[in-house]
Amino acid sequence: MDISAIMIPVISLGGMGLIFGGILAYASQKFAIEVDPRITAISEILPGANCGGCGFPGCSGLASAIVEGSAPVNACPVGGPEIAKKIAEIMGVEAEESVRKVARVICNGDAQNCKEKFEYFGIQDCKAAAMVAGGSKSCAYGCLGLGTCVNVCQFDAIEITDGKIARIIPENCTACGKCIEVCPKQVIHFVPYEQDVVVDCNNEEKGKAVKEKCNVGCIGCQLCVKACPFDAMEFSNNLAKINYEKCTNCMLCAEKCPTKAIYANFEKRKKAEIISENCIGCTICSKQCPVNAIEGELKQVHKVLEDKCIGCGVCAEKCPKKTIKMV
Numbered sequence: 001m002d003i004s005a006i007m008i009p010v011i012s013l014g015g016m017g018l019i020f021g022g023i024l025a026y027a028s029q030k031f032a033i034e035v036d037p038r039i040t041a042i043s044e045i046l047p048g049a050n051c052g053g054c055g056f057p058g059c060s061g062l063a064s065a066i067v068e069g070s071a072p073v074n075a076c077p078v079g080g081p082e083i084a085k086k087i088a089e090i091m092g093v094e095a096e097e098s099v100r101k102v103a104r105v106i107c108n109g110d111a112q113n114c115k116e117k118f119e120y121f122g123i124q125d126c127k128a129a130a131m132v133a134g135g136s137k138s139c140a141y142g143c144l145g146l147g148t149c150v151n152v153c154q155f156d157a158i159e160i161t162d163g164k165i166a167r168i169i170p171e172n173c174t175a176c177g178k179c180i181e182v183c184p185k186q187v188i189h190f191v192p193y194e195q196d197v198v199v200d201c202n203n204e205e206k207g208k209a210v211k212e213k214c215n216v217g218c219i220g221c222q223l224c225v226k227a228c229p230f231d232a233m234e235f236s237n238n239l240a241k242i243n244y245e246k247c248t249n250c251m252l253c254a255e256k257c258p259t260k261a262i263y264a265n266f267e268k269r270k271k272a273e274i275i276s277e278n279c280i281g282c283t284i285c286s287k288q289c290p291v292n293a294i295e296g297e298l299k300q301v302h303k304v305l306e307d308k309c310i311g312c313g314v315c316a317e318k319c320p321k322k323t324i325k326m327v
Contacts, residue, residue: 038090039063045086046076051154053077053176066091074098077175100193102173103157103180107143107187108200108261110163113215114139130184138213141202143187149179196249196265197242204237211259218261224253229290230312250312270311270326272304278323285315285324 039060046059054075056062065071066087073095074084080100088095120129120136126148129135135144145164157172158179168179170193180188187202199218203210207219224240225233232246233253240262242253254264272293274285281299286292293309296302304315304324316324 036067038067041090042066042087045079045083045090047078047083049078049154049174049176051078051174051176051178053174053178077101077177101175101190102170102193103168103175103177103188104170104191104198105143105166105168105187106189106198106200106202107141107165108216108263109137109139109142109214110145110161110165112163114142115213127182127184135185139203139210139217141185141187141204142214143185148182148184149188152178152182154178192244194249195242195244195247196268197247197251197254198263199240199242199261200263201239201261204239206238216260218257219259221258223256223258224262227252227256248312248314250310252310270313271306271309272311272313272315272324273327274302274304275323275325276301278321280321280323282320284318284320288314288318290314 042063043060046063048059050058052058054062054071054077056065056071056075059076062071062075066073066075073087073091073093074081076083081095081098084095084098115138116136117133117138118136120132122128122132124146126135126144126146129144129146134140137144143165145160145166147160147166149166150158150160154176155172155174157169157174159167159169161167166188168188175190177190180186180190185202191198201216201218203214203217207221210217210219218238218240220235220238220240222235222240225235227233229252230246230248230250232243232248234241234243240253249268251264251266251269254260254262254266274294279301281296281301283296283298283302286294286296286302290312291308291310293305294302294315295305311326313326316322316326
């Protein structure tokens with residue numbers, strides 16, 4: 001056997017491989033696109049959920065956008081304030097304070113409270129059901145409860161209740177917005193995570209039409225608007241709405257609502273308490289209290305009337321000696 005007939009092709013191929021490898025190595029260095037190290041650093045900090053809630057194609061896309069200046073440092077809804085602070089340090093800027101938000105199903109019309117127009121036997125999908133006469137629910141604005149939002153949620157933050165209505169678990173929600181995008185009834189909205197009072201109705205019909213369909217719908221009586229001492233309740237399109245920037249979670253609106261269309265977590269309601277030994281009797285708290293729940297004369301220790309206190313916290317905020325605490 002002629003060894004040279006075997007070795008020459010092997011050596012030739014090996015030599016060509018080395019030559020082409022060298023050319024490729026040179027080209028990769030010569031034409032390499034430099035990546036801003038801040039993009040890599042930010043990508044490593046981001047949670048890697050790639051949920052698209054920020055509006056960019058994945059976490060790497062958001063990292064590039066932040067470095068380019070087309071996205072703020074707090075653009076990641078999953079990471080929240082902690083991640084925003086770390087990114088701000090990398091970018092050498094101040095992280096703007098942002099309120100954590102979560103998705104919420106603005107509907108309380110479950111099987112017990114809201115009537116059905118017919119019994120639906122089709123595909124168990126809200127979009128498909130909505131194509132059949134707007135869905136089986138008599139309220140055209142209500143949650144259909146077939147779980148389309150559940151299927152797109154990557155964080156196990158949505159469940160279907162026994163009353164066949166979607167409910168979001170705030171602790172698990174990352175505000176990625178996927179559920180909002182797929183809901184055919186636009187019944188899912190963002191609300192502040194710390195918000196303890198929410199109007200749980202999306203129906204823009206007039207009161208009589210609402211009452212005929214749902215026991216817990218907003219009937220547009222505006223008692224909540226009149227009761228709110230902070231002008232936080234607004235009314236438009238036959239529906240009460242809360243201005244979260246003004247709301248103090250005092251829960252007066254929920255107390256006044258005759259149909260219980262306004263949810264309030266009364267277990268978290270606070271009361272003002274005056275530390276008597278520090279009170280100088282300046283009367284600022286009593287003057288600022290919107291419900292006259294504080295009494296006391298000038299230069300005398302003041303007292304909170306527990307039966308009147310709504311827990312709005314205005315007195316604690318205004319007290320110059322910080323002698324009032326909310327408990």
